[in-house]
Amino acid sequence: MKLNLAVLALAVHSVASAATGQQIFALKRPDRRALTPGEYTFLQTTDTHGWFEQSGETYFGDWGDLASFHQHMKKKYPNLLFFDSGDKHDGNGVSDASTPRGHYSRRLFREMPFDAVTVGNHELYNTEVATLEYEEVSQHLGDKYLSGNVEIWRGEWRPYGNRYKVIERSHYKDGKTRRILTFGFLYDFDLHPNNIRVTKVRDAVKQQWFLDALDNEEYDVVAVIGHIPLRSWEFPQLIEAIRKRTKKPLVLLGGHSHVRDAVQLNGEFDGPSDVYGIQGGRFLETLGWLSLNVTGQESTSSSRSYIDFHIDGLKFHASHDPDHSKWDTALGKSLTRQLSRIKKKLDLKEVYGCVPENYYTNGAKFPGPSSLLSLIADEVLPTLNGTAEGATGDRVIITNTGGLRFDLLKGPYTRNTGFVVSPFPNNWVYLPNIDIHTAHDILPYLNRKAHILGSGHMVPEEIPQECDMFHAADTKGLLPGYVTLDDYGHDGDDTPHWALPYYELPNAIQTEMPPDDVKYVDLVFYDFIAPFIQEALYALDRPDYFERLTDYGGKGLNELLKDYAEEHWECRY
Structure with missing residues (x-):
């Protein structure tokens, strides 16, 4: 099946104070594009990664506002379907600062009235986290937690969630129920x-339960909630398997690659027809919206939108008076209070220093003075003090850029900042005394690969700034944000934005190589990328070096950043 690549320009988002964010947004009130409802209307979150709150200019609100928005929209559109496509961990202190990780965030998540959810890879890296997600979320949500190809060992292999669910909606003028x-x-x-x-x-699509569901259940539309990028190879496999059993409209709800995207397949190039998909970004910045109308057995139409997660925009779409005090529902108030207590309990607002300027991931060229990668490689990683007795002193430290989850923004460096930028609790390991020529060749090898862990399943393309869509005259008065081009066109973002540059990142970065007269070095890296280092050594005909792998010790990147902030970024109020 042939799929066109979506193009997306990813803006850099400033995280200002809550009051500042709301005031600025109100002053600039952009012309929002209205949502189009349908016979079937899907609202989606995905890849929240512990972000239960946004407090910047472009995105502003919390988990309670989402619950209130959903309730208001259900009154407006009673047949609304509400889904989540997974990845609830690794990216914010609300989920990652607790012991065990996700202890509080799992409770917040499961109180949101989703109609169905699925599991992401970040729920499954760790034995303890995977078990707690199953016990505290999957078992709590029951048949709303769907997982067709993941199992957990509980004395025997059991499905991690329900295999599938038939959801009914019945608030239609013709009195008929849709399934x-x-x-x-x-x-x-x-x-x-x-x-x-x-x-x-x-x-999985060859298993009997899947075939029986398609053959024997009564339904009008098929929906697949996938922690899968819309343009990754797994969705075509699902589409092909489903189309062998039914021609009914198919809706895909994607995730994992942290982009806004939408697809519509209408039989071009002898491909499948009546397939529509939405993917709603990341980090509670975006709510995906997809509507579908089935006007006949052979005729469907659809619409998609990407909703900026800002309380003013949410009120606009809910037809709610922005000055009316009754926005917060009982559930919304409860979730906001719980979130506030969690942040206080975890000391997420504790300040260690004040970042003097913005350091960007994809928003700045690497290497460069505004690049977070340059800051990490040149300033932060060299402060690592290993505890291994056999370390020589001459060393190279490598880390994967996928472990850097967000920009480091000007302002207070708090406990939460560390989890936002680098949430992973990895351990340093090293290969002692390897020859300098092999050490030189490892980073280029890693950066020739399609991606390394954490860098994403798929990578969006950059929209060049010289494109007519981005003339300065067209962006006057707009806030920074996403500008998305998908299969439907470029009018999907509910709020027009101006887009900052998007730069591709290397898979990995390293500290400066020792002088040329050094013949041997210690190669230090996170244990998480050890399989890729081993692969590189095999490719370089030195697999024997990997047999030397041993613990290096020392603080993780989260702690190194904290120490750097305390030493170099004094707050001057």
Whole structure:
């Protein structure tokens, strides 16, 4: 099946104070594009990664506002369907600062009235986290937690969630009930612990339960909630398998790659028809919206939108008076109070220093003075003090850029900042005394690969700034944000934005190489990328070096950043 690539320009988002964000947004009130409802209307979150709150200019609101928005929209559109496509961990202190990780965030998540959810890879890296997600979220949500290709060992292999669910909607003028056969799938993830089993999608769709559901259940539309990028290979495998059993309209709800995207397949190039998909970004910045009308057995139409998560915009779409005091529902108030207590309990507002300027991931060229990668490689990683007795002193430290989850923005460096920028609790390991020539060749090898762990399943293309869509006259008065081009066109963002540059990142970065007269160095890296280092050594004909792998010790990047902030970024109030 042939799919066109979506193009997306990813803006850099400033995280100002809550009051400042709301005031600026109100002053600039952009012309918002209205949402189009349909016979079937889908609202989606995905890849929240512990972000239960946004407090910047472009995005502003919290988990309670989402609950209130959903309730108001259900009154307006009673047939609304509300889904989440997974990845609730690794990216914010609300989920990552607790012991165990996700202790509080799992409770917040499961109180949101989703109609169905699926599991992401970040729920499955760790044995303890995977078990707690199953016990505290999957079992709590029951048949709303869908997982067609993930199993957990509980004395025997059990499905991680319900295999599928038929969801009914009946508030239609013709009095007829519509039924949505809904599945949940994870991409072909293979970095899970031993108590988890993930069946490849191409094999899962051959299993009898899947075929029986398509053949025997009564339904009008098929929906697949996938922690899968819309343009990754697993969705074509699902589409092909479903189209062998039914020609009914198919809706895909994607995730994992942190982009806004939408697809519509209408039989071009002899491909499948009546397939529509939405993917709603990341970090509670975006709510995906997809509507579908079935006007006849052979005729469908659809619309999509990307909703900026800002309380003013949410009120606009809910037809709610922005000055009316009754926006917050009982559930919304409860979730906001719980979130506030969690942040206080975890000391997420504790300040360690004040960042003097913005350091960007994709928003700045690397290497460069505004690049977060340059700051990490040149200033922060060299402060690592290992505890291994055999370290020589001459060393090179490598880390993967996928471990850097967000920009480091000007302002207070708090406990939460560390989890926003670098949430992963990895351990340093090293290969002692390897020859300098091999050390020189490892980073280029890693950066020739399509991606390394954490860098994403798919990477969006950059929209060049010289494109007519971005003339300065057209962006006057707009806030920074996403400018998305997908299969439907470039009018999907509900709020027009101006887009900052988007630069591709290397897979990995390293500290400066020692002088040329050094013949041997210690190679230091996170244990998380050890398989890729081993692969590189095999490719360089030095697999024997990997046999030397041992613990290096020292603080993780989260702690190194904290120490750097305390030493170099004094707050001057």
